[in-house]
Amino acid sequence: NNSMPPKIQKFPTKELTLKEKVELIQIQEKENLPQRKLAEKFQIGKTQVCKILKRKAEIMGIHEKQLCAPAAKRPALMVPKKQFQADIDEVMWKWFIRMRGMNLIISGPLIQEKALEVARNLGIKDFKASKGWLGSFKERHSIRSLKKPCERADVDPGDWKDSVLSLLCGYKACNIFNMDETALFFRVLPDRTLTVTGLEASGGKQKKDRITISLCVSMEGEFEVPLVIGKTAKPRCFEQIDPISLPVTWKHNKKAWMTGELFIEWLTRFNRKMANQDRKVALLLNNVPCHLNLENLSHVKLIFLPAPFTSMLQPLDQGIIANIKVHYRRRLLQTFLKRIEECEDATAALAAAKCVTVLDAIYFVDAAVREVKPSTVRRCFERCGILVNSSSGLDENTDFNGGNDTSMAELLRKIAERLHLPNVMTPDEYVAVDSNVISTECLSDNWEEDLITQIKCDAADQPDEVNSDEDDESDSSDPTSPTFTEVMHFIKGIKDYAVHHNLSDVLQKVMTLESDLDHYQPSIKQENLKDFL
Structure with a gap:
């Protein structure tokens, strides 16, 4: 048989430096090379390429930490010499993040003991979690202290509005930020029979249509670039799109929610931006495990809100997120109408209405954020008792609904009529349809075992490329590009x-x-x- 497949060139096992791993990731993102080509370029195995790409967020996070640290204090982040050590390191870093997120005490001996347990579970022999390994682990991840964080409870919910001014003393309104996440059913129809408010963390029937949006805004209405989290690195609708060119930062994990790793990456980048602008800022955060209290942030002071009262004390929850979702849903309804107006029957119209991709959603989110008025943002901060440099002329009747409800009500009426929806939602119901869906990582009772299982699956699973389906029903057919x-x-x-x-x-x-x-x-x-x- 003359049609034998070409032999795959094998390279001796070698470990790339951190700089080389970053270069590999950047080349893949820019040129979208297949893993085989990357393996040839860096003279490593395809399995190594696969693992590097799977650890992309972690590697880039470490790289960002190096760039942010003062040159004299920059740790020499050496990579493990063997791949199995990299696997142990990956599990242990995720374990450390989750332990710190739960505000649990972590000691050096505990880390060493856990590392030995991880090695046994991964079937790795002759691994010694020595003091030298522990020191290297702490250096690789810029861990300065193992002491239990003590600042999460620095805000007493009973007198929050009385103490907020002292907490923010010295900060101008432009340097007071709030950051939070929200789930978004990006193509949900306004039909009560198809959607249930307050779905479980997985999103129930709508889970494949869910993304998470992380928003950060200053008291003066200055929004950071939204972080949008989906399920795959490159959904099919991104085929001709470079994710770097998107108006948002695109990240992914299997649950499409915020994790400790993503938060560290985002916060490190935010701190670096503030340092470049020579700004000292305060960042209000809700008290969830994935919002970690990072050490040595040079330009960002973290203020954690008391968990039971976050919705009352967080500006984003006081109307900013709802305002964004009003703008988003209105655009979504308008898109539905445009796509179904030429359909012959309700069945075809329903199918057309579902033809909204993650890419569409990203641009809708970007437009919705830009439509939020600074006066709306400031009023939401003031609702939480944050009255820094407050303007006296603000309208007490600030519109938090993003416009008149009659326009959305009319859109809903037209949609219900065209799609024959017997039980259409009200505007308020439609805007809040995903408000109770969990958007941050939830740990199961067996979360430590899950880390081991995941690393084993990652080692066995070698997808051909990061390009995969984000469950975009509309992507089944590729539109022809006009000339x-x-x-x-x-x-x-x-x-x-x-x-x-x-x-x-x-x-x-x-x-x-x-x-x-x-x-x-x-x-x-x-x-x-x-x-x-």
Whole structure:
């Protein structure tokens, strides 16, 4: 048989440095190379490439820590010499994060004892959790102290509004931030018979349509780039998209929720940004296990809100998140209507309505965040007793619903009529449909065993590439891209419509769009240029 597959080149086992791992990750994100090509480029095995990509968030987090640390104090983050040591390190780091998140006491001997247990469970022999290994582990992850964090309970819920000013003493309004997560059913229909408010952490029937959004905003309405967490690194709708170019930061894990690892990565990056801007800021956080009390943050002071009263004390929960979801749901309903108006029957219309992808949701989220007014944000901070540099002229009737409810009510009525929905939600129900869904990591009773199981599955599972399905029902067919000429024809149609209806604002935007697109016009072929010389 002459059609034998080509032999796969094997390379001797070697461990990449942290710098090389970061370079590998960046090349994969930029060029989207398959794992085989990456293995050849770095002369390592495909299994090693797979494990590096699976640990991408952790590796980039360590890299960020190095960049943030002062040069004289930067730890020499050496990587383990053998892959099995990397597996132990990965499990132990996740274990450490979860123990710290539960505010439990951690000692050096406890870490060593746990590392030996992990090695046994992974079937690794001759591993010694020596003091040298412990010191290296602490250096790799910039662990300065093993003492139990003591600042989570520094806010007494009984007199929060009396003590908040002293906690924020010296901070300007522009330097007081709040960060929180919320679950989002990104293409949910307003049908009570299909959706149940207050679904379990997994999201029930809607779990495949759920993403998590992490929002951070200052008292003056300055939003950080939203962090959006999905289930896969590159959903099918990202096929032609570089995730770095998205208007949000895209991350993923199997549960599509915030974890300690993602929080550390985000907070380290936020601290670095504030350091670059020479800003000392205060960050209000709700008290959940994945929100870790990081040590040695140079420019961010963490203030943890008392858990039982977070919804009353957190500005994002006082109307900002709801305001964003109003804007999001309105765009979603408008999209539903546009996609079903040409359908012949309710069944086809229902299928068309579900054709909203994660990519659509990301741009809807970005637009919704930008629609939130600074006055709305400030009013939500004031509701929590944060009155720093307060303006006296604020409207007491600030609109937290993102506009009049009649417009959304009318959209819901049209959707119900077109899709024959017998039990349509009210505007308030539709906005809050996912408000009780858990968006941060929940640990099971067997969470330590789950860490071992996961690392074993990761070692056995070698997906062909990170590109995978985010359960986008709409992605079953790939749309044909129009030509440049067709796009310009569409633009001309919009201009003609705007002129005819005297829509000057729309016309101005379309003219700008046309000018921008001119820069992307395919180059005229030059092969026969010599014929004209």
